[in-house]
Amino acid sequence: MRRYESVWVVNGDLPDEEVKSAIDKFSRIISSQGGTVVGVEEWGRRKLSFKIKATTRGFYVLADFAGTPETVKELERNYRIDDRIIRFLTTKKSDKVNLEALQAEIAAKAKAAAPPPEPEVAAVAESAEAPVAVVAPEEPAAEAKED
Numbered sequence: 454m455r456r457y458e459s460v461w462v463v464n465g466d467l468p469d470e471e472v473k474s475a476i477d478k479f480s481r482i483i484s485s486q487g488g489t490v491v492g493v494e495e496w497g498r499r500k501l502s503f504k505i506k507a508t509t510r511g512f513y514v515l516a517d518f519a520g521t522p523e524t525v526k527e528l529e530r531n532y533r534i535d536d537r538i539i540r541f542l543t544t545k546k547s548d549k550v551n552l553e554a555l556q557a558e559i560a561a562k563a564k565a566a567a568p569p570p571e572p573e574v575a576a577v578a579e580s581a582e583a584p585v586a587v588v589a590p591e592e593p594a595a596e597a598k599e600d
Contacts, residue, residue: 454489454519454550461532461541465498465510472512475537479516479528486527488520489555492562505539519550 461479463472476493483490496513505511518524525543532541 454521454552455548456491456519456546456550457517457525457543458546459516459518459525459528459541459543461514461516462501462505462511462539463514463537464506464508464539465501465512466508467512467537471537475535476514478535479514479531482528482531483516483518483520483524486520486524488518488524489552489559491517491519491555491559493517508539511539517546519552519555 459479463475467475476495480490480493494515494517496515498510498512501509501511529541529543532538
């Protein structure tokens with residue numbers, strides 16, 4: 454297995470649900486071809502520097518994954534036939550992948566992405582019989598004025 458990064462641009466005029474379905478589709482393609490998705494970053498909608506297929510905005514997505522060259526071929530084949538994708542680029546990051554280190558990296562990213570646990574709130578028991586202390590505010594001391 455090798456390590457790859459793939460960046461693709463989804464047509465920015467599409468609704469968010471359509472963009473999410475495209476991201477899910479390509480993540481499933483990587484997994485179905487025996488690859489391992491390390492992470493998917495959604496960079497969001499941005500203005501393109503020039504028109505591509507009569508579009509001026511695009512939704513950028515980065516996928517970091519490990520797979521074989523056949524995985525990349527299938528992924529890029531699907532980029533080409535999907536009308537929602539207006540550009541893509543896949544680069545090889547490394548030739549060899551240590552699967553144990555890869556699993557540790559995935560676990561670390563999942564742990565970092567998880568929301569922090571909610572702090573426990575101590576329950577306060579209220580009772581009608583509990584005494585209530587009322588403290589009166591202190592009055593300033595009267596100073597004698599000498600003429």
